[in-house]
Amino acid sequence: MNQKQVCQECGSRMFGRSDKKFCSDLCRNSYHNRLNSEQNSFMRQINGTLKRNRKILEDLFARHTEPLNRNELQELGFNFRHYTGSERTDKGVRYFCYEFVYSYLSKNEIKLSKMDVD
Numbered sequence: 485m486n487q488k489q490v491c492q493e494c495g496s497r498m499f500g501r502s503d504k505k506f507c508s509d510l511c512r513n514s515y516h517n518r519l520n521s522e523q524n525s526f527m528r529q530i531n532g533t534l535k536r537n538r539k540i541l542e543d544l545f546a547r548h549t550e551p552l553n554r555n556e557l558q559e560l561g562f563n564f565r566h567y568t569g570s571e572r573t574d575k576g577v578r579y580f581c582y583e584f585v586y587s588y589l590s591k592n593e594i595k596l597s598k599m600d601v602d
């Protein structure tokens with residue numbers, strides 16, 4: 485049986501045009517709705533991580549506990565995998581988390597600063 489003759493949503497056999505992917509509008513809609521909600525949940529998860537990271541940096545910045553300790557950040561739940569941007573400089577890489585900017589002074593020491601937002 486040709487793969488194209490099976491509905492991608494419900495798996496039912498289809499007859500007629502061989503380039504059809506779905507047996508009905510209902511199946512087409514539910515397929516795309518599911519795809520969207522999966523993408524949205526991925527975005528929600530990463531946005532949540534970035535928000536949490538930002539909150540951690542904001543709290544530490546307010547306490548002036550520089551330089552920051554990488555392990556301490558990790559213990560607070562900071563996720564180093566996600567950031568809003570990065571920039572290579574003479575001294576290394578600067579990472580952005582919204583208005584906060586951090587870079588490594590050494591393997592475990594992190595310098596934190598804040599951009600002026602107009």
Ligand SMILES: [Zn+2]
Nearest residue numbers: 491494507511
């Ligand atoms: Zn179907």
